Amino acid sequence: MELQLQIKMNEKLFLRNPEQTELGKKIILHSIFLIHKNGFEAFTFKKLADDIGTTEASIYRYFENKHRLLIYITAWYWNWLEYQVTVHTKNITDPALKLKRVIRLLATTVEDDIKTSYVNENILHQIIIAEGTKAYLTKQVTENNKDQLFKPYKDLCAKISSVILEYNPEYKFPKSLSSTIIEMAHFQNFFMYNLPSLTDFGNTKDESKIISFLEDLVFSSIKKL
Amino acid sequence: MELQLQIKMNEKLFLRNPEQTELGKKIILHSIFLIHKNGFEAFTFKKLADDIGTTEASIYRYFENKHRLLIYITAWYWNWLEYQVTVHTKNITDPALKLKRVIRLLATTVEDDIKTSYVNENILHQIIIAEGTKAYLTKQVTENNKDQLFKPYKDLCAKISSVILEYNPEYKFPKSLSSTIIEMAHFQNFFMYNLPSLTDFGNTKDESKIISFLEDLVFSSIKKL
């Protein structure tokens, strides 16, 4: 028996469920490669169609537009990451250890997960670093949020926030600290490789230093006195 | 005598210096309003031209494309903010007090600065919150960085970083902490108003709570033992 991880996605993310057809899976797979290669701005459904060997019109049957596809991809990622967090903290009771695991999962380039064969999580991670915030930094954020499109992100944030409160129930800003470490795990990575003077690890390009920074940030903030 | 604050901008940011002509100033002024109103994605030079009452072609003489204009606007903002930081920390010797001032300047909606008549800093601040990261989250970031287009941002980061080291010369991550508080001053604001469950101040919409969070974050991190 082959174990297949199926992530249940919000129906509003798509017009037709891409996980249920061959073309749908190709759309996800190829869009991840193309966005990674040329960036989201240069990405178009026409180029994606040519890459897949299908037509624009066919892709529009799955997604309203490229921004919706980006939201879908990011939502998929956050769902997957929350699942990773759940798995990797399952049998840990010490909240400090849990938090360290979480930080590592957030900040580390992941190995490809064979359970989701048609998605390359490593490349996906890099996309989320460079393009992830563009999913919500728009004028439609409130409307999209009403459709629950950002629920996976918010769920992950809530989960991390609860681990923080496990460690120190008195800490005043668990959610803001969560969103801070999520975003900073990505921004510090982007800065390290692209604008190194905004970080303290520019010359080393050593991702473990980002982990050290985040651990230091988190634990000094939530330390009980 | 009227005091006029002229911010010296990098020549590579534009094709023709917009500060030196009436049309140029109108381009900046109206683009800030339009980007604020409709978001950067919906912003085009055609719409800007119609709004100003000029032609697309005229605007293209000042800026290569809308992304360059965004970089210009963000660079202007970071220049201006660094100037604000300099002014407001000038006679303060206590680095802790300095840092608090800096955090307040980063996180607070600014009052309109009469010294720069043709720019509305308050609206500009909101643009930077929602669109600022799009200036560098692109495939051209390295190239743009070589042209020094992000220097104002990096200068501000370096300045804050030096205040951090003044407070605690032993602290290991002054630059990463600086970029973290700069970005988080904005992201927590965006989240508070648009995705409130990612913060701890969603119901209050109280910007001073962002300041409390950032102060807590910074000072617990850099505290000497």
Added chain:
DNA sequence: TTACTGATAATAGTAATGCTATCATATTTA
């Protein structure tokens, strides 16, 4: 006064983008 310069307006044009619509055909499913 004339001639030159620089800035802008007016107009035109082009390739690419971001869609929508229609119809034919292949495949699945009832």
Added chain:
DNA sequence: TAAATATGATAGCATTACTATTATCAGTAA
């Protein structure tokens, strides 16, 4: 076997993101 569904092929269209050319007008230097 008929009906429903998915895809492909093709067309079309308004907008976007530019580039190029020419004309006009204001300021200034000779």
